[in-house]
Amino acid sequence: MTDTRTLLHPTRLGALVLPNRLVMAPLTRTRTGAERRPGPLNVEYYRQRATAGLLVSEGVAISPEAVGYLDTPGLWREDQVEGWRAVTEAVHAGGGRIAAQLWHVGRISHTSFHDGAAPVSSTSRAADARSYTAAGYEPVSTPRALATEELARVAADYRHAAVAAREAGFDAVEVHGANGYLIEQFLTSGVNDRTDAYGGDVAGRARLLGEVVDAVVEGFGGADRVGIRLSVGNGTSGATDDDPAGLLAHVGGVLQQRGLAFVHYVEPVTPEGRRTDLTAALRSTWHGPVVLAQGFTPDSAAEAVREGRADAVAFGRAFIANPDLPERVRLGAALNEPDSSTFYGTGARGYTDYPTLPQRAA
Ligand SMILES: Cc1cc2nc3c(=O)[nH]c(=O)nc-3n(C[C@H](O)[C@H](O)[C@H](O)COP(=O)(O)O)c2cc1C
Numbered sequence: 065m066t067d068t069r070t071l072l073h074p075t076r077l078g079a080l081v082l083p084n085r086l087v088m089a090p091l092t093r094t095r096t097g098a099e100r101r102p103g104p105l106n107v108e109y110y111r112q113r114a115t116a117g118l119l120v121s122e123g124v125a126i127s128p129e130a131v132g133y134l135d136t137p138g139l140w141r142e143d144q145v146e147g148w149r150a151v152t153e154a155v156h157a158g159g160g161r162i163a164a165q166l167w168h169v170g171r172i173s174h175t176s177f178h179d180g181a182a183p184v185s186s187t188s189r190a191a192d193a194r195s196y197t198a199a200g201y202e203p204v205s206t207p208r209a210l211a212t213e214e215l216a217r218v219a220a221d222y223r224h225a226a227v228a229a230r231e232a233g234f235d236a237v238e239v240h241g242a243n244g245y246l247i248e249q250f251l252t253s254g255v256n257d258r259t260d261a262y263g264g265d266v267a268g269r270a271r272l273l274g275e276v277v278d279a280v281v282e283g284f285g286g287a288d289r290v291g292i293r294l295s296v297g298n299g300t301s302g303a304t305d306d307d308p309a310g311l312l313a314h315v316g317g318v319l320q321q322r323g324l325a326f327v328h329y330v331e332p333v334t335p336e337g338r339r340t341d342l343t344a345a346l347r348s349t350w351h352g353p354v355v356l357a358q359g360f361t362p363d364s365a366a367e368a369v370r371e372g373r374a375d376a377v378a379f380g381r382a383f384i385a386n387p388d389l390p391e392r393v394r395l396g397a398a399l400n401e402p403d404s405s406t407f408y409g410t411g412a413r414g415y416t417d418y419p420t421l422p423q424r425a426a
Contacts (some may be wrong), residue, residue, distance in 0.1 A: 067366060068362040068366045068393050068396065069366075069393075069394070070085075070366045070369050071084060071085045071086055071362060071366050071369060071390075071393055072084045072086075072393065072394055073085065074117075075117070075353070075375050075376055077118065077236075077291065077325045077326040077375065077376065078236075078287070078288035078289060078291070078324065078325025078326060078352075079236075079286065079289050079325065080118060080161055080235060080236055080289065080325060082117035082118050082161070082376060083117060083159075084115075084116075084117040084390050085117055085365075085374075085375065085376040085377060086116055086117050086365075086376070086377065086379060086389055087116060087118045087119075087120060087328075087355050087377065087378040087379070088113050088118070088119040088120060088378070088379065088383040089357050089378035089379060089383065090120040090121060090122055090123055090165040090240070090293070091380055091383070091384060091407075092122045092123050092408070093109070093122055093415060094133060094135040094136055094196065094408040094409065094410075095109075095135065095409070095415060096135055096136065096137040096147075099144075100131070100135070100136065100137050100138040100144065101138075101143055101144045101146075101147040102137055102144075102147035102148055102150065102151050103147060104150075105411075105412060105415070105416060106137075106147075106151060107150045107151050108416050109415055109416050110151045110154060110155050110162065111155065111157075111158055112387035112416060113160075113383055113387050113389075114154070114155045114157075114158025114159060114160030115158070115159070115389075115390045115391065116160060116383065116390065117161075117376060117390070118161050118162070118235075118376070119160060119163070120162075120165050120328070121137075121148075121151075121162060121163065121165050121234075122136070123136065123165050123167035123245075124136075124137050124138060124139045124164050124165055124166060124167055124225070124229075125140070125168070125169070126139065126140065126166050126167065126168055126221050126222050126225035127140050127168070127221040127224070128140065128177075128178075129168070129178070129183075129184060129221070130167060130168035130169060130221070130246070131169065131173065131177045131178075132169030132170075132172045132173035132174070132177065132183070132195050132204075133169075133195055133196050134196050134197055134198060135410070139164065139166075139225045139228045139229060139232065140221075140224065140225060140228065144228070145228050145231050145232045146232075148164070148229075148232035148233070148234070149232045149233050151232075152232055152233035152234055152235075153233060156233070161236070162234055162235055162236075163234060163235060163236035163237055163238045163291065164225075164229040164232070164234045164237050165237075165238045165240050165293070166225050166226065166237055166238065166239055166240060166280065167240040168218070168222075168245060168246040168247070169183070170183065170184060170185045170186070170207065170245050170246030171187070171190065171191050171204060171205075171207035171246075171249060172191055172193055172195060172204055172244060172245055172301055173204060173207075174195045174202055174204060174205050175205045176197050176198060176199070181208075182205055182206060182208040183207045183208070184207055184208055184210045184214075184246075185207035185209060185210065185246065185249050185255075186209065186210065186246075186249045186250045186255060186256040186258055186262070186263065186272075187207065187249065187255055187256060187257050187258070188206065188207060188208060188209045189207075189255075189257065190203075190204060190205065190207065191204050191244065191255075191301045191302045192302055193301040193302070196408065212260045212262065215272055218246075218276070219275045219276050219278070219279040220279065222239070222279045223280065223282055223283035224283065225280075225283070226280040226282075226283030226284040226290075227283045227284070229283075229284060230283070230285060235289065236290065236291060236325060237280060237290055237291070238290075238291045238293055238328060239273075239276060239280055239290070239291070241273060241292045241293055241295075242293040242294050242295035242328075242330050243293075243295050243298075243300045243301070243303075243330070244295075244300035244301030244303040245301075247272065247276065248295065248296070248300070250263075250269055250271075250272040250273065251269050251273060251296060251305070251311060251315065252269070252296065252303040252304060252305040253269070253304075253305050253306045253307070253311075254299070254302060254303060254304035254305055254306070255302060255303050255304075266307075266311050266314040266315075267314065270311075270314055270318055273292075273318065274318050274322075277292065277318075277319070277324070278322070281322065287324050287325065288323070289325055290325055291324055291325045291328055291355075292319060292324060292326075292327055293328040293329075293330065294315065294328070294329050294346070295329070295330035295332075296308050296312050296342070297309075297312070297332040297340060297342045298330055298332050308342055308345070309342060309345035310345075312342055312345040313345050313346070313349050314349070315346075316345075316346045316347070316348065316349035317349040317350070319350055320349055320350050320352065323352070324352060325352070326352060326354065326355050327346065327352065327353070327354055327355070328354075328355040328356075328357060328378060329343060329354060329355070329357070330357050330358050331343055331356050331358050333358055333359050343356065343373055347373075353375040353376070354373070354375055355376045355377065356368055356373065356374040356378070357377070357378035357379075360377050362393050365377035381402040381404075384407065384414075384418070385399065385401060385402035385403075385418050386399050386418065387418055387420055388420040388421060391420070391421065400418050400424075
């Protein structure tokens with residue numbers, strides 16, 4: 065068994081110095097209300113988890129167009145900046161660092177969020193997916209393919225959100241390039257059916273990603289505080305690709321050129337639990353820090369770090385249930401079990417009421 069204390073060694077992601085290698089994965093919790101603005105309950109949730117080496121926020125919509133679910137937060141209005149500032153101040157007061165995950169859902173959305181208009185995508189074909197709307201779970205709506213001329217405006221929306229993230233006191237931003245959302249809708253051959261310069265070969269399909277990254281670097285003010293999350297090879301919400309290794313190698317090169325702080329990769333795992341070798345394809349061209357995610361335990365995470373496959377490892381469900389995850393790893397203590405029935409919803413239950421070790425003992 066690998067010594068999990070490896071995870072408690074410091075590391076560096078660009079300009080960010082992490083006291084440990086346990087990253088809190090981005091986790092949508094649908095608790096920021098119709099205003100899509102963090103309040104005191106959200107501040108408390110992030111404050112509780114400030115001992116993570118790095119916290120990545122839940123997906124934060126960059127613009128009204130970028131929204132796809134009920135009660136998820138945004139970062140396009142001044143009052144949202146104020147709401148997030150209270151979060152970043154609480155995390156900093158607890159000694160932590162936090163990145164904003166900048167999110168555009170693309171076609172994983174519903175007309176009810178857009179005054180009846182169609183969501184936008186690389187394509188006009190609908191995903192086989194559902195969105196949580198005011199009427200409950202609904203199939204996502206058929207999108208409208210973005211016109212070539214609109215893509216500069218999409219990149220500008222990302223830039224605007226990156227400026228807002230800086231104002232809100234975030235230490236970094238993570239571009240959400242994963243999980244079948246807008247950027248992956250451009251990246252993957254199974255979704256992108258465009259005939260313009262933003263489709264076709266890998267260079268065309270990765271063009272929007274490169275332009276978005278440039279806009280975010282400009283907006284936030286430095287590549288060494290910008291990371292990106294990728295999940296190529298998982299096929300989430302129909303985002304399949306006929307050559308995921310080739311796509312990852314190309315995208316890795318695009319990111320290497322820009323000198324980003326980190327690449328956060330949702331590593332595909334087979335149904336039998338075997339990790340695929342796609343991380344090696346990414347690492348063939350990307351030589352900076354890698355954060356791996358998906359199904360890790362402290363043991364398997366320590367092994368990934370020891371093998372040099374990961375510089376840090378993100379934990380999703382474990383951080384939902386264990387606000388003091390680094391301390392539990394340090395002590396080799398048992399973990400609380402997450403309750404999936406309260407992952408999404410409202411209120412403190414299943415959100416801010418998971419006990420720390422001393423609270424459980426008391
Ligand atoms: C409730 C929930 C919400 C999630 N929200 C996001 C999100 O906003 N952005 C994102 O990139 N991934 C999101 N994910 C995926 C997680 O970041 C993570 O990749 C996934 O949970 C697998 O890691 P785990 O096995 O450590 O939980 C979410 C997962 C869960 C369970």
